[in-house]
Amino acid sequence: MIEKYILKQSDNQYKIGIVIEQLKLLLTYRQDDGVTNTAYYDRFKTRVDVAEHIGVSFDNPVLWDLRSQELYSMDFISLADATKESKVKDDVKQAFLAYLFFINSNDKKHSQLKKTVANDHAKGDIEAYPSSCHAALTLMNDFKPLVIEGTAPVAAQGTAFAQKKGPGTGGQIPVRSVTIIRNTSRTRSAITVGRKVIPRGVALRRRRHLLVRVMTSQLRATSLPNQSSL
Numbered sequence: 001m002i003e004k005y006i007l008k009q010s011d012n013q014y015k016i017g018i019v020i021e022q023l024k025l026l027l028t029y030r031q032d033d034g035v036t037n038t039a040y041y042d043r044f045k046t047r048v049d050v051a052e053h054i055g056v057s058f059d060n061p062v063l064w065d066l067r068s069q070e071l072y073s074m075d076f077i078s079l080a081d082a083t084k085e086s087k088v089k090d091d092v093k094q095a096f097l098a099y100l101f102f103i104n105s106n107d108k109k110h111s112q113l114k115k116t117v118a119n120d121h122a123k124g125d126i127e128a129y130p131s132s133c134h135a136a137l138t139l140m141n142d143f144k145p146l147v148i149e150g151t152a153p154v155a156a157q158g159t160a161f162a163q164k165k166g167p168g169t170g171g172q173i174p175v176r177s178v179t180i181i182r183n184t185s186r187t188r189s190a191i192t193v194g195r196k197v198i199p200r201g202v203a204l205r206r207r208r209h210l211l212v213r214v215m216t217s218q219l220r221a222t223s224l225p226n227q228s229s230l
Contacts, residue, residue, distance in 0.1 A: 015055075022051040031106040041137045044101050063092045070126075094132045102129065102136040112145040 026047045031040040064076040067088045072079060079085050103114065117139075120128035130136035 019055045022054045023056045026051045026056070027100065028104075030104045031109075033106060033108060035106070037105075037109075037137055037140050040105065041101070041133060045133065048097060058093045058096050059089070060092060060096070063096070064088050067092050067095075091131070095129070098130045098132050098136045101133045102140070105136075105140060110140055110143075113140065113143045116143075 029044060029047055031037075035043075061076065068074060068076040068079060068084075071088065071091075072084060076085065076088055079088070102117075105114075107114075117128050130139050
């Protein structure tokens with residue numbers, strides 16, 4: 001019904017312009033903040049159907065060759081098998097649309113997932129990116145991002161506390177806070193101080209050094225009146 005409506009509305013338009021316009025609409029379609037993954041998937045598939053009905057094609061001989069080499073260790077033109085050729089073409093089309101669907105998903109919801117997949121691919125995982133739109137949807141629904149467990153004062157960890165800067169001054173050394181970050185799918189952890197992410201071991205050593213300095217400063221501060229009275 002949608003395709004028939006578009007064709008009827010475009011009877012007097014330049015046909016190449018119609019194809020280009022539908023391709024642009026598909027390539028620039030993004031998931032808005034309030035759109036669920038499933039709704040985004042359904043709307044994207046509708047746009048694909050409309051674009052193909054108008055005449056948009058996802059054929060790409062260069063990608064055919066790459067996929068043919070992956071599957072059959074030969075160029076596409078050398079396949080000479082209708083079944084294999086169809087398989088290669090369909091794989092390329094599905095992967096093309098899956099990447100478009102995935103990369104245009106909402107950054108607020110899926111930025112960590114996109115970075116994770118890109119990093120995995122850069123490390124040599126040729127199957128890091130989803131091979132179909134449905135696979136991309138499943139990945140978007142199932143991915144568990146980094147979780148910020150909470151922010152607590154360092155004093156609660158027993159590693160730092162507020163004290164006077166020195167004799168005769170009423171200033172206080174502020175208690176700094178840290179954020180513990182945990183990846184639910186891995187055991188790696190770190191501590192952020194301000195905007196810097198510091199490995200837990202390094203952060204603990206720094207806090208111990210700070211504690212020693214603070215205690216030394218306290219001892220010096222308390223010993224000064226005794227020396228003056230002598």
